Amino acid sequence: MSETTSEAAPAQKASPGPDAPGPGTSRRGVGHLLRWDVLVTALLLVVFLGGSLTSPSFASAGNLSFALGDLGEIALIALAMTMLVVAAEVDLSVASVLGLSSALVGSLWDAGWSIETIIPLVIVVGAVCGLVNGLLVTRLGLPSLAVTIGTMALYRGLAYVVLGDRAIAEFPQQYASLAVDDVPGTPIPYPVALFVVLAVVTAIVLHSTGFGRSLFAIGSQEEAAFFAGIRVKRIKLVLFVLSGTIAAFAGVIFTLRYGSARADNGVGIELAVIAAVLIGGVDFDGGKGTLGGVIAGVLLIGLLRNLLMLNDVTTEIQSVVTGLLLIVSVLTPRLAAVIRQRRRLPAP
Amino acid sequence: GGTTKDSAASAPPAAAPASSAPAKADPNAPIKEGLKIAFLPKQINNPYETIVDKAGIEAAAEYKGEAKEVGPSDASASSQVSYINTLTQQGHDAILIAANDANAVCGPLQQARAKGIKIVAYDSDASKDCRDLFINQANSEEIGRSQVKLLADMIDHKGEIAILSATANATNQNTWIEFMKDELTKPEYKDMKLVKVAYGDDDDQKSFQETQGLLQAYPDLKGIISPTTVGISAGARYISGSKYKGKVVLTGLGTPNQMRQFVKDKTVQKFALWNPKDLGYLASYAAAALASGQITGAEGEVLKAGKLGERTIGKDGEIILGPPFTFDAANIDQFDF
Amino acid sequence: MGETGPEQPTLALSHVSKAFGAVRALRDVSLELFAGEAHALAGENGAGKSTLVKTLAGVHRPDSGQVLLDGEPVVFHGPADAQQAGVAVIYQEPTLFPDLSVAENIFMGRQPRGGLGRIDRRTMNAEADKLFERLGVGLDPQRPARGLSIADQQLVEIAKALSRNARVLIMDEPTAALSGNEVARLFNVVKALREQGCAVLFISHRLDEIFELCQRVTTLRDGAWIAAEPVEGLTHEDLIRRMVGRDLDALYPKQETVAGEVALKVDRLTREGVFADVSFEVRRGEIVALAGLVGAGRSEVARAIFGIDRFDAGSVTVGGTRLPAASPTAAMAAGLALVPEDRRQQGLVMELSIERNIGLAGLRDLRKGPLISRAAERDRARDWAVRLQLKFGRLTDGVGVLSGGNQQKVVLAKWLATGPSVLIVDEPTRGIDVGTKAEVHRLLSELAAQGIAVLMISSDLPEVLGMADRVLVMHEGRIAAEIPRADATEESVMSAATGRAA
Amino acid sequence: MSTVTTTPPAPAAGRSARNLVDMVFRARELSLVAALVVLVGVTAVANSNFLSGQGVKDILLNTSILALLAVGQSAVVMTRNIDLSVGSVVGLVAFTTGDFLSADHSRGIVSVVILGIAIGAACGLINGLLVSFCRVPALVVTLGTLYVIQGVDYYLAHGRQINAVDLPPGLLDLGNGSVLGVPYLPLITVLIMLAMGFYLRSYPSGREFYAIGSSPEAALLAGIPVRRRVLAAYLLSGALAGLGGVLWLARFGTVVADSANGWELLVVSAVVVGGVAITGGVGSVYGATLGALLLTTIGSALVVLRVNPFWQQAVTGALLLLAISVDRVLALRVARLLRRRNVRRV
Ligand SMILES: Nc1ncnc2c1ncn2[C@@H]1O[C@H](COP(=O)(O)OP(=O)(O)OP(=O)(O)O)[C@@H](O)[C@H]1O
Ligand SMILES: Nc1ncnc2c1ncn2[C@@H]1O[C@H](COP(=O)(O)OP(=O)(O)OP(=O)(O)O)[C@@H](O)[C@H]1O
Ligand SMILES: [Mg+2]
Numbered sequence A: 001m002s003e004t005t006s007e008a009a010p011a012q013k014a015s016p017g018p019d020a021p022g023p024g025t026s027r028r029g030v031g032h033l034l035r036w037d038v039l040v041t042a043l044l045l046v047v048f049l050g051g052s053l054t055s056p057s058f059a060s061a062g063n064l065s066f067a068l069g070d071l072g073e074i075a076l077i078a079l080a081m082t083m084l085v086v087a088a089e090v091d092l093s094v095a096s097v098l099g100l101s102s103a104l105v106g107s108l109w110d111a112g113w114s115i116e117t118i119i120p121l122v123i124v125v126g127a128v129c130g131l132v133n134g135l136l137v138t139r140l141g142l143p144s145l146a147v148t149i150g151t152m153a154l155y156r157g158l159a160y161v162v163l164g165d166r167a168i169a170e171f172p173q174q175y176a177s178l179a180v181d182d183v184p185g186t187p188i189p190y191p192v193a194l195f196v197v198l199a200v201v202t203a204i205v206l207h208s209t210g211f212g213r214s215l216f217a218i219g220s221q222e223e224a225a226f227f228a229g230i231r232v233k234r235i236k237l238v239l240f241v242l243s244g245t246i247a248a249f250a251g252v253i254f255t256l257r258y259g260s261a262r263a264d265n266g267v268g269i270e271l272a273v274i275a276a277v278l279i280g281g282v283d284f285d286g287g288k289g290t291l292g293g294v295i296a297g298v299l300l301i302g303l304l305r306n307l308l309m310l311n312d313v314t315t316e317i318q319s320v321v322t323g324l325l326l327i328v329s330v331l332t333p334r335l336a337a338v339i340r341q342r343r344r345l346p347a348p
Numbered sequence B: 001g002g003t004t005k006d007s008a009a010s011a012p013p014a015a016a017p018a019s020s021a022p023a024k025a026d027p028n029a030p031i032k033e034g035l036k037i038a039f040l041p042k043q044i045n046n047p048y049e050t051i052v053d054k055a056g057i058e059a060a061a062e063y064k065g066e067a068k069e070v071g072p073s074d075a076s077a078s079s080q081v082s083y084i085n086t087l088t089q090q091g092h093d094a095i096l097i098a099a100n101d102a103n104a105v106c107g108p109l110q111q112a113r114a115k116g117i118k119i120v121a122y123d124s125d126a127s128k129d130c131r132d133l134f135i136n137q138a139n140s141e142e143i144g145r146s147q148v149k150l151l152a153d154m155i156d157h158k159g160e161i162a163i164l165s166a167t168a169n170a171t172n173q174n175t176w177i178e179f180m181k182d183e184l185t186k187p188e189y190k191d192m193k194l195v196k197v198a199y200g201d202d203d204d205q206k207s208f209q210e211t212q213g214l215l216q217a218y219p220d221l222k223g224i225i226s227p228t229t230v231g232i233s234a235g236a237r238y239i240s241g242s243k244y245k246g247k248v249v250l251t252g253l254g255t256p257n258q259m260r261q262f263v264k265d266k267t268v269q270k271f272a273l274w275n276p277k278d279l280g281y282l283a284s285y286a287a288a289a290l291a292s293g294q295i296t297g298a299e300g301e302v303l304k305a306g307k308l309g310e311r312t313i314g315k316d317g318e319i320i321l322g323p324p325f326t327f328d329a330a331n332i333d334q335f336d337f
Numbered sequence C: 001m002g003e004t005g006p007e008q009p010t011l012a013l014s015h016v017s018k019a020f021g022a023v024r025a026l027r028d029v030s031l032e033l034f035a036g037e038a039h040a041l042a043g044e045n046g047a048g049k050s051t052l053v054k055t056l057a058g059v060h061r062p063d064s065g066q067v068l069l070d071g072e073p074v075v076f077h078g079p080a081d082a083q084q085a086g087v088a089v090i091y092q093e094p095t096l097f098p099d100l101s102v103a104e105n106i107f108m109g110r111q112p113r114g115g116l117g118r119i120d121r122r123t124m125n126a127e128a129d130k131l132f133e134r135l136g137v138g139l140d141p142q143r144p145a146r147g148l149s150i151a152d153q154q155l156v157e158i159a160k161a162l163s164r165n166a167r168v169l170i171m172d173e174p175t176a177a178l179s180g181n182e183v184a185r186l187f188n189v190v191k192a193l194r195e196q197g198c199a200v201l202f203i204s205h206r207l208d209e210i211f212e213l214c215q216r217v218t219t220l221r222d223g224a225w226i227a228a229e230p231v232e233g234l235t236h237e238d239l240i241r242r243m244v245g246r247d248l249d250a251l252y253p254k255q256e257t258v259a260g261e262v263a264l265k266v267d268r269l270t271r272e273g274v275f276a277d278v279s280f281e282v283r284r285g286e287i288v289a290l291a292g293l294v295g296a297g298r299s300e301v302a303r304a305i306f307g308i309d310r311f312d313a314g315s316v317t318v319g320g321t322r323l324p325a326a327s328p329t330a331a332m333a334a335g336l337a338l339v340p341e342d343r344r345q346q347g348l349v350m351e352l353s354i355e356r357n358i359g360l361a362g363l364r365d366l367r368k369g370p371l372i373s374r375a376a377e378r379d380r381a382r383d384w385a386v387r388l389q390l391k392f393g394r395l396t397d398g399v400g401v402l403s404g405g406n407q408q409k410v411v412l413a414k415w416l417a418t419g420p421s422v423l424i425v426d427e428p429t430r431g432i433d434v435g436t437k438a439e440v441h442r443l444l445s446e447l448a449a450q451g452i453a454v455l456m457i458s459s460d461l462p463e464v465l466g467m468a469d470r471v472l473v474m475h476e477g478r479i480a481a482e483i484p485r486a487d488a489t490e491e492s493v494m495s496a497a498t499g500r501a502a
Numbered sequence D: 001m002s003t004v005t006t007t008p009p010a011p012a013a014g015r016s017a018r019n020l021v022d023m024v025f026r027a028r029e030l031s032l033v034a035a036l037v038v039l040v041g042v043t044a045v046a047n048s049n050f051l052s053g054q055g056v057k058d059i060l061l062n063t064s065i066l067a068l069l070a071v072g073q074s075a076v077v078m079t080r081n082i083d084l085s086v087g088s089v090v091g092l093v094a095f096t097t098g099d100f101l102s103a104d105h106s107r108g109i110v111s112v113v114i115l116g117i118a119i120g121a122a123c124g125l126i127n128g129l130l131v132s133f134c135r136v137p138a139l140v141v142t143l144g145t146l147y148v149i150q151g152v153d154y155y156l157a158h159g160r161q162i163n164a165v166d167l168p169p170g171l172l173d174l175g176n177g178s179v180l181g182v183p184y185l186p187l188i189t190v191l192i193m194l195a196m197g198f199y200l201r202s203y204p205s206g207r208e209f210y211a212i213g214s215s216p217e218a219a220l221l222a223g224i225p226v227r228r229r230v231l232a233a234y235l236l237s238g239a240l241a242g243l244g245g246v247l248w249l250a251r252f253g254t255v256v257a258d259s260a261n262g263w264e265l266l267v268v269s270a271v272v273v274g275g276v277a278i279t280g281g282v283g284s285v286y287g288a289t290l291g292a293l294l295l296t297t298i299g300s301a302l303v304v305l306r307v308n309p310f311w312q313q314a315v316t317g318a319l320l321l322l323a324i325s326v327d328r329v330l331a332l333r334v335a336r337l338l339r340r341r342n343v344r345r346v
């Protein structure tokens, strides 16, 4: 913070900056280690070790399977959210889409439809929800934070319209177990396995395709991206549709996993998803972040919570820990930048 | 104390459906020492639940058990499920749960039972095949019907009435409301009309504003039933400070400490509740008795619940605390909870 | 004029060094600014001129050496300190508050006060009006700064600096986006200030301007101090040699080419309120210049052709295919490329690296299967960085740390790499040093010779005259004249641009 | 260099365009007022009770605290930041001050108000220091402090409840009493809003809030003390949230730990509906207050119009979207109109 430069500020946020060859590389090494997504992964390992030491049941297959299964929906939605946030947008309506999808599954099932018809239909509805968000953001140029606060109320409201105060249960066992059971021979529940597959796909898309590159460009300088011929609006629209679709799908899993369809399913998980994405080191101003960081972030939050719960740490303290983790997640790279700068200053 | 007419009516003790309780009860087994039991309320920070759980934890001290309260800060089923999983991993003897969603908690509860953990639902039931016992604060039907009677007497069986509930999905509320509606179909209530069920989400401020809305939207409203402690106190507070005081009758389920002021200033004449401390106490003993093998949860077995005496297990593994008690200006000062 | 010999310098730098990481932007540089003297700072792109300016302005603190105010060492902890000391700065890149009015931008922090210490808006607007009158521009003080063209923004910056009645006026390429007209006005005002005893530091890549305005010039090369000498007696060639370290070839290496078939045809293009009825053609191998005063609508035409803005009427045809309105993607597919005028907002993604920026306009070409090939991306970037003599540390460095001129080169590289058939360049050499300018000109010539059609928008009249086969002159949103190379002179172009000739 | 002088500027065209611009900016607030009038009108026709003394008083009381928070929030949002922790702060302050008072009835109202504001300001200070001096993204920091403050609040409360009987009547009177028929709460809010609005518009340091939000980079170069202003915005937001907490206690009397739980998004909606740009630099506290009023009125009107409770939330969401969309469409329309009329004066 010794510098008062304005131009340097964004530069510092960016990549490690120009370095001399030779001695510079070792400095770069330190800078690299101080990158938040690397730190998150390290923290994750610490939690894992700590968990195994303090609680005998932590590392058991049963517990891990629970803990991972519990993360399922949040992790899935976080994939789409990561792409949105990298493109400097956000979707706060995901939890409501999840609720609406759950309500639809319930009411249609109650009306005698088969699950095979319900699932695709619900996913289409989710896509439409995303489309509405996307159109409002791209066609009218409204800020996504504002739009999705609105649709958050709208979609949740529609869930209540669909299902009211009813709670639908008793879904067929084979589907329910698909949402709960482990892949044979592993402690990994099916939804988590699905997540792994999708995460790999998302990582490749985000980091190695033109589409992914475009997201980073849009996120850091939308106008320049548009001038470079990137279809900014279309891409954003796609992202919102994707987000809605995944949220609806997560709603189906949620419903089957808990065996209960209610209009208030998943209330408030949007903040958990965003917290996970941010802890994973994605910059809320767009243009920066890695999917690996996000995955580590999701796991970190989930396992840490699990560990705290196993050690009888109360909800209050869990809340404080989550909050501190968030703050540390942005403070660390910042401090790292300062340290890096300090080291560089006495250069000849 | 004493059994309710419901459980007394369906007495045949032997015919327990063996599905959930295969083991044989030994009524004379002593309560084991050092039992680990956990209370999982709908939500921590709900004062009512805190009273219940505290009493339950104190009861555990009587029988030398170890009890604790854990729970989420939001009243959602999914957060409760995480806690059930954790408690299962920790290896407790019994889990007591006030279910946020009767079905959503079912799977994990089944898994807990598979590990030999006894499950007691209290306050708000879980599906009956996922728990061993349900400690019902009062007979649901009785609560529903008596609330209507209470209100009807105060408004001469005439006029528009409304219900201010908790969340739209609250199972216990919805059961009571069903019985209220059924009661209202009886001929003696033909002049009473239920115009609206509003939801205050068990949030003080929301309930407060819902009451406002009700009174404005239905100028001819004569009475409100709020079968939730949060709702009735918020509603009473609004009415006591508005022009509707003395014109609209409010009743429901509330704690004496919350309502004392409004009974004294005549906003509210009568309301009902059971003793939440007794509920926690009874639930705690039920869990201990299950875990010690004194009972299995079969219909007709008798639970010895310390200072509360005995209760007989009714149909579907339900134990009823007792009839609700009606508070009014004459008796309210005798209670402190 | 105001030179009073050994008098103390108002503001000076003494043996200042400044490094950014491994880049040593300033090395032991000294500079003295005297009251009543206009001092020029010359140097290639990346020589360290802006860094020097920011050091004087309190934005950067020197690693070693001192800033001297009236002979006393001072430490500026931030821009506010420097302003307090009477230093007014026009930065290379305009830094306005887009949501505030133009007048508020000018007077931020120094608003005239009325009763109760409140801001007196009426006086503020009147003062702003007066300033603009002095500069001869017709900007409305009450309009928001958002939407001002780069040139107008620069003018607001100038008004802001002038309004401070500063003892030291520092101008980092204030004229880069201005046409002759505004420049002349600006110089009149600056000369008047100088005569009143203001010390002036002036930076420009247009050498003529240095010779017109300044008495003394300091030259930097690669962050090192080369010379400080009176302008009198210096020739262009001398100055260039100091800056570049060698002699230069022709600045306008125009190759004669034969115009081929029509590559870009613009027919009756109209965007209401901005430009109307614009028709022209550009043939393969031709360089057509679009000249005009600031705000004549040249950039707007370019934007509409490329599909950034939607046009209301007319058509654009590239190589026989008619372009849909408002689709840059379609325009690019048809072989169009646009080097925009505002490199920081439109040309570059500041946080991305040099190679990512160069690759951005051609993500499709970099694909190997569905994935991007990093090797292809790096090759493409390295190739063009070398061809344009880009001065950089690593290709993976963010473009944000490059000097202004080098940033401009990255924008050029990005678009040239797409291999366009029609190239639109909007102020292609804005902020580019003479050496590179010649390089860019040669490049444009070569491209034209290879059969590319080039539409060049430029406010630099010598550039227009030196490079164009044909000059289209815009005036108030319409094409006022079309002048073939042979007839194009300063006079003919300017008179058309000011609306005095048909 | 040719020195051609141009004709002097012809002001007419520019001025008329400006007037239009002016109108649009004022229209942001105007369109809110219009929406309110329509909403209240329709509702009042359907149910005359809505505009009765009691009805109006209820709406004003319901709006007060939200509007107060929106005033603080808009100062933060104007500097291109955000404060998500306000809801938690209200909860924390409402509970701690309630606890403070119920422990000893003789404690004065003034001391409680000061305590509440101090706690709020302390929370704001932490947010502000983190955001302005450590330069970390506001959204992340305040989401973090949201969790932390909530955790602390829950920890302190631990399931307890403060009841109206535990509180001195003086405080409850502050929440529900009135002077000359105007309840105290809206009075306090309006006074604070006017003071803030006046300050932000008419004082150089107030304008700097807008400048910072409009372009933080330019603000630094212009020598504006960016950090101090951002810190001030957070302090203000925190302090107002603290005051809001005390007023909450005064108004509702009964508090548990989770008062104003989840209000952060409600407050942000109010600010956004009120025309304060989430990207900073644009808007006014008047707009934000109107936004809060509109949101509250929608909520009340739906109940009074006897909209099915299951439809209420959906309708609220739809109206919210409608409000911001219409505002936006109008702005785009006028911008297009402006462009067409735009005759450049050179
Ligand atoms: N904030 C920064 N961080 C790292 N490097 C920087 C920074 N600012 C400038 N540089 C580097 O310092 C050198 C000098 O840059 P400067 O902007 O002063 O050049 P300049 O002489 O103004 O060039 P131009 O004529 O192109 O504007 C360049 O190599 C540039 O990349
Ligand atoms: N993004 C924008 N939004 C609104 N108005 C704009 C925008 N860009 C430019 N203008 C306005 O449009 C008019 C024409 O500007 P334009 O940039 O096309 O002129 P120009 O001839 O290219 O001049 P120069 O590029 O030298 O400034 C000017 O009045 C300018 O203020
Ligand atoms: Mg420069």
Ligand SMILES: [Mg+2]
Pocket (backbone or CB within 6 Å): C149, C298, C299, C300, C341, C426
């Ligand atoms: Mg231009």
